[in-house]
Amino acid sequence: MNKHVVMPLKDMVLFSKGQIHINADEHYDMLLQKRIDENDGYAIALTLKEYNDTNIYNEKDFYHIGNLIKVTKVSRESNGYRLSMDVLERVIVSSFDVEPNAFIATYEPLADMVDMDPKSEEEMVGYVKNMTEEMSKNIPGSEGFTKHLLQMTSMNELIAALMPYLHLSTEEKQAVLEMTSIRKKSLRFLDIMIERKEQLNLQIEMNSKFSDSMNQTYRERLLREQLKSIQEELGEKEGKSKKDYRAKIKEAKLPEDIEEIALEEVDKLDRMGPNGAESNVIRSYLDLILSLPWHASEVKDIDILEAEEALDSRHYGLKKVKERIIQHLTVMKLKKNKQGSILLLVGPPGTGKTSLARSIAEALDREYVRISLGGVRDEAEIRGHRRTYIGAMPGKIIQGMKRAGSKNPVFVLDEVDKLMVSASGDPAAALLEVLDPEQNNTFNDHYLDAPYDLSDVFFIATANDLRTIPGPLRDRMEIIQIGSYTAVEKYHIAVRHLFNQSLEEHGLTEDDIKLSENAFKAIIDKYTREAGVRNLKRQLDKLVRVSSEKIVTGKVERPYRIRENMLTSILGHEIARYDLVKEENSPGVVTGLAWTPVGGDILFIESAFIPGKGSLMVTGQLGDVMKESVRISLSLIKSRLHTYMTPQDFAKLDLHVHVPAGATPKDGPSAGVTMLTAIASLVTNKPVDSKLAMTGEVSLRGAVLPVGGIKEKVIAAHRSGIKKIILPFENKRDIEDVPVEVKSQLTFVYVKKIEEVLTEALGLELPEPYVNDFMLNIDDKKSEIGFNVNEGH
Template sequence: MVNITRFFKGDDSDKAGHVLPLLPLRDIVIFPQMVAPLFVGRPKSVAALSKAMDTADKHIFLATQRSANVDNPTEKDIAVVGVIGTVLQLLRLPDGTVKALVEGQVRARVRRFIKTDELFQVALDPIEEVTASEPEAEALARSVKEGFEAYAKLNKNIAKDLVAKVAAITDPGRLSDAVASHFSFKIEDKQRLLEATPIERRLGLLVELINLEMEVFRMDQRIKVRVKEQMEKTQKNYYLNEQMRAIRKEMGAEDEAADELKELEKRIKRKRMPREAAAKARQEFKKLKLMTPMSAEATVVRNYIEWIIGLPWYERSRVRIDITDAERILEEDHYGLDKPKERILEYLAVQALVKKIRGPILCLVGPPGVGKTSLARSVARATGRRFIRLSLGGVRDEAEIRGHRRTYIGAMPGKIIQSLKKAGTNNPVFCLDEVDKMSMDFRGDPSAALLEVLDPEQNYAFNDHYLDLDYDLSEILFITTANTLPDIPLPLQDRMEIIRLPGYTEHEKFNIARAFLVPKQIKLNGLQPEQIAISDNAVYTVINRYTREAGVRNLERELAGIFRKVARHVVKTETDKVVRVTDSSVAKYLGPPRFRSSAIEEQDHVGMATGMAWTQVGGELLFVETLTMPGRGQVSVTGKLGDVMKESAQAAVSFVRSRAAQLGIDPRFYRKLDLHIHIPEGAIPKDGPSAGIAMCTSVVSALTKRAVRREVAMTGEITLRGRVLPIGGVKEKLLAAHRGGIKKIVLPKENEKDLRDIPASVAKQLEIVTVEHMDEVLPHALVLAEGERLFSDHDMPFDMSSANTGEKPEERAPIN
């Protein structure tokens, strides 16, 4: 152990501390017995070295700065524990700096700082080297030697003789200082080693730091080996590629890659593109020329350039603007659908005058099979445009619309850009089918991505994620189709012009079958027109007895079934005779009829009223049944109804209770009878605000024992006071009633405006009555004897004061 008493001699050293000049150190910690060269440039530090050289023992105190970035350190910036060192050599350089060689001697602690203008001086106290446990210190010293030896085997920069010198040190304190001076620990860790006492603690800390340093060194070596292997592999691939190119040249083969690049460059120059797209293509081509043809990155860049130059930036179809010819084509392809045809012809007329308008977004909403998609195809044919159809049913990834970013493997543009490249023009008729069937998940909301596509104020600069270029979609005539409007998000509805296709009448279905479906199926089934003759009555039989739908899709299937069996008969018998299909022979081909010619009951029933409902497949007849049973006034409503219809049933019962006296019903019926209201086909969900008056009529019929007219159908919502509120889907409901054989319709008064949309052929066969109050509905709906009146002349008008209990005013108890 070093004798430190010789460093603290003097008359007043014990009282005031041993005073020495201070040299603050940056980025280095000096340990005892450690020799280190220092380059000093700060004036105070040079003055401290000069003062030390003027003394006999040349001692100086060496302490490390807490932060190396401080140029003029104060007392707070300097560690209080350092070493007393000896200046072995001092050399002044021409630039004014000083090179000093110092050797650490013993540890010391600053008692106080003595600051002067020329230099720092410190009063020091000695730090005694203490060993608390000799066996523990010996064991830790052995671990330090083993760790240093293992580190020297990994790090080839440590000389073998240094390992031998360290192994020969027996003093634990000297060992720790010698080993610590040869490791590149952090400054903070070295300062901790310098300050650590007793020696066992210093040796333990040193063992931990040596193990950590060895682990970091091993990891660094592994990373270097891995990087070296990767570089060697890359260089090897490049060398082999260059060899293959040289071999191809020696064999006389043309450099196909160079020829392909030249051809691609010519295509880029010939392609007419916007300035931004052309600049992007040239920029990417420059990258491609610098890449190895076999690399994966070159394939990605080449595909991107192919997409840019393959798009129809300025290619347009010549649009025909002949209103007469367009009207003829629309009439040829579709029977009926007057409103959609009228809107399309209006668009063509405006385009003929303006030359260019931002394409409107038409949305055709209607049940399946009414011809929405085929109408869009006819628009393309009438205008001379290319036709593109994109089905959005089940699409739940936003990238299907906007494309994938090029950071993804296998990235591609969205379906909009892909379809335009396939069409080759930038002004096609673009049909977005089933826009109400989109959904969303963690990959995004495709309906939100469609907002930009279908907005005429935005789609002139549509930005696909893959292209990252603006593309003009304003020349496209977008037509979307949907079965139900509520399933389309409201922001998307706001960008479209809604055109409803409610369904076909029996007469329209017949004309469609004659003009379109029968010739089509004859051709598809390999028959000739002269081989089969189907009568008009047979077509009507198929319409009425084998189908019941708003569209004509099932009608086409049933006709196809007839023609398949006729085709089998022709092939089997090899006959040349004409096969005639009549209304009486339809059952031979299609089996027993699936439906009655009329959906209504064969006779009038008590408690059974006929309502009308709107569904996704068109209008439907809705039958409401009510039964009365002895009980305590409970009301049961069944038939898998939604909350709206259940509330309508409650409102209907409440209204009947309030009008019991006027209707000739015992005002206390609710105390002795239970009511069960049921809507058949219980497995089918039913909801909507249009069955209120049908439920009320059914309840009144059951309580008054008067039958409901079977040929009367009604629709409308009811309030507690008996007002009849307007409803939607009037055309679809009336067409369903007409198909079902209904003769008389009861509608809310406010729905009179919707009657102008009803086909004249249907309106002539229906007696339509409009009402404002439930009292007006019952005389039309209930079967009354000749001369019988439902309400007598002395019946009081509806009065809410007597309606709550059903009692006459004079029977009520006085109010206290």
């Protein structure tokens, strides 16, 4: 009994005697090679039954019949190693000994049993040579190899030369190696050669039926069939990955009508075959049906207290908004979520509308899905394309339901006010069905072409401006207004949320940067001018980004403390500028209040008389509504203050009304009171207190009408140094929305008529208007004015 170290072979069986060369990859065990070198290069080459990358085996992993070899040379190649060796004789291993990093095999030689007479072997050798020569005619470049085979005289030589080139599995090759009977081995090898010849002839016959000029479709089909055969040979059968749509449809337990539609499509697919022109379209359609949620999702109980805590922890302020959302969730809890809901969150950019929707989804423990409707101008974006079109796709609603994977997600429709009408249809009209609880239980997407139930979906739409949303669409949603944040609210949001987010995004912590309270407030007041907090977040990001560079480079010590006087060097010069009231106003100048998309502001209404012919001139890029307010105010002044200026005086003077910041368009029904007071101040030559501001619209009969945006306007007035505000009486209830820290420092005067405005602003005590007295006064001077009242001219 002899012993040698074992060399494992991967997917390789050695037959030939003599010198051979084999390649080994980068994982070749050089410690094993060292053991072989210590044994004068001798080893037992055994084929592995299964290979693994760990190089950890036991004796059951080896075939027990192999070859005694002698490794003569090991050279390094670019992609591994090249081994030169002599195959000496076939051996059988009787036992294994395990040593560190190697197996030691006990073996003995395994000789062939000569059981075939020389004449039979000679005939069989000639038959194999003829067969090989015939097959080589169809294999270009095989002439030299064939010539070498023709010089061989034994079956063992032919088997050793041809076996490495035959497409056989390792098990089949090992079975041939283990045969000791020359007769059986030769007959088995002859069967293999005959099978290979038939396969080659069949392939040649198939290829001959197709020329380069034939239809490409048939050639692709042939290639696919050949690929299928190769995959089957490799054990990679298509059946493992091929979709059995009929079985999947049964497993999905779709609604009866949907299952019927799906099975009809499967029948079409079966009739046209896998390479049909519409097969991919049908497969995509079936994939969509199978991926959509069709069955009602589990209804989870809503914990109202937990929802309140979630909203409070994620969103500072917005008290009324959060109360309204909690009320809505309470109703859903009582209704057992029988039906989906539709909310519309309206407010300026950056006020947290989308993040509120996400918080609602987390509070309800539902899936969250969001689509953006900004700039959508094609109805097909909502309803989908019909499948007859190339590149057809389902609409955004169905795609969102597919992503959600749930029948009752929280579905956010962002920027619903940015929908556009085009020649491709009106997407806002397509949304009418989606957002109508009476219709959306049978929503019809053109691509799906089957009714889909959206009634359990909680739709939340967001918008910046209600005016651009069509009335029918607006009526289908419950509107929740989100106002702009006050400076105090922005401060708390920055401290509690935004600053920590910026630190985390830049890889820093609160131990690295400290920001003073005054620095926070200065950033809010001097570097941002917005209703929300989006620009505030950008400024904090910039501050953290600049500071991180100083911290990393060692220019400052940790923690880096930032104070208000350091902001200019970090953020640059101040960006936002707010008008501040003057110490006193001249006659004809009054402070008004305005609402803008980024919050409230003050504006100064200026008026002046110029010698002329009684014309009215308005400047400051005012819109039609504000121009009408000026005309109405002038008419009221002529009728109520005729004791201060006669019609003859107005006829000799031009009135010029100007609103500064002429590059900014201004319009809206809230400047009538201010216009009236400015002209009255000019007419009476009495100045208005500079600390007094006002807002409201007036009618031709002298009534003061309510206006909007009171919260933003009052906050702007407080910021600019105003101490007293005149408001329409009907806006008194809106003061409840103003933060306590603001309204506690202001005085509010509520008025119903212009007489009260002029009394408060100018100290004028006007009598109640009597039209008959005024007409009589005009009648007394009709000869001077130049018209006849009785004739109506």
